[in-house]
Amino acid sequence: MDEIFDVAVIGSGMAGIIAARDISEKGYKVVLIDARDRVGGRTYMDAACGDVLELGGGYVHWTQPYIWTELQRHGITLDPPMDEGKNYWFADGAVHSGSSQQFSQIVSPLLERLFADSRARFPMPFNLTAIDNSKIEKESIEDRINSLGLSSYQRDVLEGALSGLVHSYKSHGIAQLLHAVATYSGNFDAFFETAGTWSIKGGTKKLIDAILAQTDAKLLLSTPVSSITDEGSRVIIGTRDEQTIHARMVITALPLNTISEIHITPNLPPLAQSMITEKNPTMAGKLWIRIKGEIEPFSIYAPAGKYPLNALRAERYFDGDTLVLYDAAIRDQDRSGVQCLLQRFLPGVQVVDIAYHSWVNDEFAKGGWMMNRPGNFTTGAVELRKPHGNIYFAGGDLSESEPGSIEGALSSGAQAARDVSIKLSKQISNI
Ligand SMILES: Cc1cc2nc3c(=O)[nH]c(=O)nc-3n(C[C@H](O)[C@H](O)[C@H](O)COP(=O)(O)OP(=O)(O)OC[C@H]3O[C@@H](n4cnc5c(N)ncnc54)[C@H](O)[C@@H]3O)c2cc1C
Numbered sequence: 001m002d003e004i005f006d007v008a009v010i011g012s013g014m015a016g017i018i019a020a021r022d023i024s025e026k027g028y029k030v031v032l033i034d035a036r037d038r039v040g041g042r043t044y045m046d047a048a049c050g051d052v053l054e055l056g057g058g059y060v061h062w063t064q065p066y067i068w069t070e071l072q073r074h075g076i077t078l079d080p081p082m083d084e085g086k087n088y089w090f091a092d093g094a095v096h097s098g099s100s101q102q103f104s105q106i107v108s109p110l111l112e113r114l115f116a117d118s119r120a121r122f123p124m125p126f127n128l129t130a131i132d133n134s135k136i137e138k139e140s141i142e143d144r145i146n147s148l149g150l151s152s153y154q155r156d157v158l159e160g161a162l163s164g165l166v167h168s169y170k171s172h173g174i175a176q177l178l179h180a181v182a183t184y185s186g187n188f189d190a191f192f193e194t195a196g197t198w199s200i201k202g203g204t205k206k207l208i209d210a211i212l213a214q215t216d217a218k219l220l221l222s223t224p225v226s227s228i229t230d231e232g233s234r235v236i237i238g239t240r241d242e243q244t245i246h247a248r249m250v251i252t253a254l255p256l257n258t259i260s261e262i263h264i265t266p267n268l269p270p271l272a273q274s275m276i277t278e279k280n281p282t283m284a285g286k287l288w289i290r291i292k293g294e295i296e297p298f299s300i301y302a303p304a305g306k307y308p309l310n311a312l313r314a315e316r317y318f319d320g321d322t323l324v325l326y327d328a329a330i331r332d333q334d335r336s337g338v339q340c341l342l343q344r345f346l347p348g349v350q351v352v353d354i355a356y357h358s359w360v361n362d363e364f365a366k367g368g369w370m371m372n373r374p375g376n377f378t379t380g381a382v383e384l385r386k387p388h389g390n391i392y393f394a395g396g397d398l399s400e401s402e403p404g405s406i407e408g409a410l411s412s413g414a415q416a417a418r419d420v421s422i423k424l425s426k427q428i429s430n431i
Contacts, residue, residue, distance in 0.1 A: 005031045008247035013041025015395045015413035016253035020217040022417035030217035035224035043204035048355030049290040055357040061194035064407035074210035078198045085297025088345040091156035110158040111188045115181040122182035142169040159303035164311030171281040173374035227263040230389040249390045256397035257366035275380030284368025285358040289324040292350040370397040370404035
């Protein structure tokens with residue numbers, strides 16, 4: 001391709017589309033490149049269980065500044081959640097049940113202990129390195145839970161409450177979660193509401209279409225990138241089908257787990273490179289379950305690794321049935337397998353359909369939402385976010401605020417767009 005773009009944005013998930021929109025709005029010539037034949041990345045809607053459903057990220061909240069600004073800009077609102085209904089929790093090998101208030105009375109004191117130092121560790125959540133957190137940075141969630149001296153029942157209850165976010169207590173660091181809770185003034189429930197309750201009316205696709213309608217960036221789909229070479233005066237992007245695309249600057253807005261497949265020249269500094277090598281450990285998919293009839297709303301919590309279903313909730317009624325959502329580590333379960341697992345909590349329940357998207361087997365994601373490994377959140381991620389010559393790294397996996405979320409992707413994409421625009425405008429004023 002002979003054309004030279006001011007900016008090439010690689011990856012058209014939420015981070016990439018916001019970066020492309022913001023830079024093109026300033027009059028720069030932008031190309032937005034994606035390996036898939038669609039935009040949206042890990043926000044993705046498709047036909048499932050008779051409806052069109054979110055198969056990736058979907059929950060957002062009005063307390064999240066970037067998403068809320070975008071939704072307001074496009075006149076899009078939110079769908080209220082169903083009542084939490086009856087709660088079921090799996091602990092000490094048995095199923096327990098009660099109202100959501102009863103579950104909260106058991107779990108809240110445990111969560112308070114787990115996150116007691118969140119605000120002390122991250123007094124200014126907008127500045128991750130405001131204080132030295134090297135002591136806790138290496139602590140896994142498992143280490144932290146071990147330090148609380150819980151009974152096995154309490155431990156299962158606590159791990160169950162976290163299981164919508166955490167699938168491996170050992171490979172996820174506590175620092176990211178402490179930061180998330182600190183962002184919401186030390187209140188886990190407030191943070192958790194943003195992460196798993198309210199969805200976009202019309203879905204993520206509606207927002208993505210609205211954002212893309214505001215950009216004249218050239219969109220190149222079905223174009224997997226294989227190399228990025230910064231030559232100083234320009235960056236050359238090589239694709240798997242041996243095209244080259246030239247730009248003055250590049251923003252990569254890729255899932256962390258796919259960056260290692262792209263040959264980047266010059267080499268990145270060791271700490272930034274180690275973030276790429278160590279990857280995002282969340283191995284997740286999304287499961288929708290359609291249950292026969294409109295059953296009483298419910299939520300289920302079970303510790304990861306101790307039961308195959310972990311954090312589920314009835315999402316809404318559809319055509320006389322109940323749709324249930326699970327952001328899951330589940331594998332190899334068919335409809336009758338899922339029914340059998342659910343019946344342990346809801347005897348007699350009939351599953352009429354399931355739909356599952358594995359983000360682990362998805363070659364352009366290779367993982368779920370971001371949960372930093374112990375040791376990476378205030379070190380490797382910070383380093384990778386710094387500009388590397390004319391190459392900038394963005395994305396929900398690397399975000400400073402709310403990593404692992406749509407909000408994180410938008411804020412990171414917008415930040416990279418601001419940094420790149422400033423650099424481009426300085427270059428122009430120096431000519
Ligand atoms: C199951 C699941 C549930 C989630 N639930 C929520 C939720 O409820 N709320 C929430 O806020 N967040 C949630 N998340 C997280 C949220 O979806 C992500 O943080 C966010 O969508 C990431 O956006 P992104 O633009 O950074 O990356 P992505 O959306 O992954 O976009 C990256 C893009 O890069 C492209 N790409 C990859 N490799 C190449 C290549 N070699 N060349 C060119 N392009 C390439 C991909 O095709 C993709 O389009 C969830 C995620 C998952 C997986």
